[in-house]
């Protein structure tokens with residue numbers, strides 16, 4: 001565990017744990033029942049989840065279908081190009097239908113197109129199996145802590161982390177969407193689906209969305225660059241953790257773990273490469 005040193009934190013200690021949530025969410029979703037079946041899932045055109053499913057499908061020999069929100073744009077962006085390179089078939093849903101993607105009406109259309117036994121994974125991969133995968137994380141953190149924090153998109157990661165916590169510790173999620181009051185009901189539903197009960201040890205902070213999903217501000221951009229963290233999820237959570245700590249929201253002596261759920265941003269094109277060789 002790497003400690004984040006900042007004099008403004010006072011006696012609150014903040015530790016970073018690097019742990020990509022995508023493989024955890026997929027692990028129990030890729031069991032033997034998938035053999036000879038297609039796996040279909042949903043995401044926006046920049047979705048990390050779409051890329052993770054495509055990569056896992058390639059590794060496990062499972063045919064994957066990505067249902068992408070909105071219209072196709074060519075050339076494909078890097079996420080979708082990577083997904084197709086892994087063998088994922090892309091299909092697009094107009095935004096109105098996409099909002100209804102988890103309703104029986106749209107699911108029936110997708111099953112008619114991709115086969116009645118297609119396995120459908122919800123957006124963000126958050127289902128009971130994903131929650132059980134994320135619940136394995138707290139047990140793997142060797143050090144002692146009081147609070148564990150993570151970003152919240154669809155709620156599966158927080159639902160799992162909270163479910164895996166020993167008594168006496170709590171989980172704090174940071175919503176990356178604006179107006180995300182509905183997420184608490186989602187986290188509760190996911191815990192009920194996975195374990196039949198809701199743990200009382202978690203909460204969601206709604207104050208650090210920076211304008212909404214994938215929105216940013218110059219302050220957040222500078223913070224993400226300064227800490228070398230991914231912007232859409234991780235920077236919002238980490239900014240929130242540090243801001244709350246400075247405001248005294250954690251009691252002195254509290255040990256806070258912030259889970260860095262994403263990869264660091266790729267270096268900007270052309271930056272810092274000593275190996276740039278010109279080929280003529």
Ligand SMILES: Cc1ncc(COP(=O)(O)O)c(C=O)c1O
Pocket residue numbers: 021048049124126151152153154155156157158230233234261262263
């Ligand atoms: C880096 C990162 N962190 C956090 C999340 C949010 O996880 P969840 O949708 O389980 O709330 C995602 C979602 O894809 C993500 O890519």
